[in-house]
Amino acid sequence: MKCIFCQLPSHDSKSVEHVVPESLGNKTLILARGVVCDGCNNYFARKIEGPLLEMPFFKQTRHRLSVTNKKGRIPPNKGVIVDAGIGEVIITKDKNAGEGVTIPDKSIEKKY
Ligand SMILES: [Zn+2]
Structure with missing residues (x-):
């Protein structure tokens, strides 16, 4: 062949x-x-x-x-939370655990 x-x-x-x-x-x-x-x-x-x-x-x-990919993972997506002044967040999905939101440290506005 x-x-x-x-x-x-x-x-x-x-x-x-x-x-x-x-x-x-x-x-x-x-x-x-x-x-x-x-x-x-x-x-x-x-x-x-x-x-x-x-x-x-x-x-x-x-x-x-x-x-899902070959390993069964769903790619994360980016989102923004405007009202709370948080900014960019990472939205995750898992077939078993459901959806989640991760807030990177850099996204939290520093208010003094
Ligand atoms: Zn070839």
Whole structure:
């Protein structure tokens, strides 16, 4: 078997290729082991999928829709509490623990 991208032998590949990244919720559209070699699969994960998933649009959408990554985690999202003068906060979601808000120290206004 040859990799569909680089055409090098891929019969000993250990990874499977998700047509749509697993971190975007795809659990079923998966190419058979060896269709894409480990080198190409790793390249796409590092150079394309990783940077794409770090873009604010995708992080916020995954948070809003509670789409987990491979480790079952939902990415945190940023928010702002204006009235209390707190500023930026981190909103977390967990399938078991629910939602939470973390207030970074730097976000609390110092009032003298
Ligand atoms: Zn390849």
